[in-house]
Amino acid sequence: MTFLPFSGSRAVAAGLVTWRMLRGPSWRRLLPDIYVHVDGHREEDHRMWCDAVALTLPPGAAISGLSAAFLWGADLLPRASPVFVTLPGRARRRTTPRVVVDQRSLSAREITRIAGLPVTTGVRTAFDLGRQLPRTDALVAVDALLHRRVARLPALSSYLDTHKGWPGTARLREVLVLAEPLSESPMETRLRLLLHDAGLPPLTAQHDVHGAHAQRGRVLLGRVDLAYPRWRIAIEYEGDHHRERVHFQRDVARLNALRAAGWLVLRFTADDVLRHPAQTVRLVTDAIDERRPSRR
Template identity: 30%
Template sequence: MEPGWCALRRTFVIDLNELIIRQDGVLTTSQAQAAGLSRSAVSRRRASGEWTAVAPSVYLVSGHLRSARAQARIAVLSVGEDAVLGGVAACWWHRLHLKEPAKHHVFTGRHGRHARSSATAVVRHRDLADEDVTVVDDLRITTLALSVLDAAAGLGIGILDSALLSEDVTLADLRSAHGRYPNRRGAGPVSRYLDQLEDGTRSEAERRTAELFRDAGIDGWTANVPVCGYLLDFVFLRSRLAVEIDGFAFHRDADTFQRDRTKRNALVADGWTVLNFTWADLTERPEHVVEAVRSALLRAAS
């Protein structure tokens, strides 16, 4: 064998191995061929058990676990190499959402039935604009803006707030992506979330809190009371309980954060119990707010 061919073969092996490592042990027939492997060579690796078929033309290489990342790749590549991971799974891939996804929403522009690697792939037809598709770690996924918009339909407004807090996306980015797919699943509630984020008024948050207290039969409170030199949102004077509404995290800069911590420390030092809630708590977990306030009032009374 000629020295030049040996060097070329070594380069090919290194490139193929690097591809396999980068893709968590997952690759397709077409990717292997693009890296220089013939179809017969792919067949030999499959026959020997070196590569295991996990979907039509999608393989998991021996020695690599079928990890959460590998499964996400399998779900997407089983639909097609032009498919795109979206929703909660894409937020997880963007490292914004920590919980590993049980399902993988996969978007494709092609109509009809699509092969699936397993029940984790949920295939949806959507013609995505180029500006809403990106590649992260060699996997096609929706951009952060569209990912969190789709995820918010199930996870609620908190995921939008977290994305804005990361400063990797803006409200304008969210509005633009939202406008490109006005009829997508969950668009109605998400539109209202965007309005709430854009407004962000404390008066609305305080109004909702007051309604929540009244509906739950919680009384003995007063709104906007000065204590220890600070104006508090809600005060239960007899119980020395303060309830503060933090609003949206992305509105809170470092100075605001520090002022709130200083205020909390001063109140605690003066014998107050302080409960902090967010807009997401009020709108999505109101029972949690009610239970926390009731528990604090009971402790104060005992």
């Protein structure tokens, strides 16, 4: 059974519950007049909070920002995040620990529905996050939405052109130059941006490496996160999922095949990218210097 948030006053008016029942142990108050059954209450379930907040939104409002990205399938939210909403200028609502309000009118074309909830469109969500977040986070968000194909680069560029002068559009313009729809994870984007900002050559994302097989001819040896194909350098981000037994075994076989084909494989973790960026850049730089023909 699914337990969704509901309006207490409407439920009482319909004779489904009483106010005394709502004050009992079977129900949890989420927001003023918004309740959920105790079995459906998950304090850190952002979808539950989106369902609750949506019940309080006036016409013309929508879930937006990082919450909209979450509903589009790009979970970039910090732990216990509030719900982000955009309200039309005529509406009045203060930001609270549970709800962050952006006071700006949306056109009907900028709002869609996901499972019944009013949400900013993929293009509008990418437009907002790409100009409102810090540079790295903005690129992570835009990459994630592009990868899920809820926004496309041409449409996003066109939208930006029709909204010149809005706050943060200069940042978004820079982000679009750096954006990579093939990027498969936030940390992969962060690693690519780290190397870009260090002045290293442009990388190829999600590069397929092929090799020769005596019986089968040209075969796929594996796909690498980032690559310098001309120097046969592969750069991989290692997330927690790589530690799973089956995935680990596949990785070992793939890496052995890449090395046998003459590829140098560099593997980095979140700790390398976030806490030891200079060392990470140095390792990649050394690999390029090792593989690049001498200029002398």
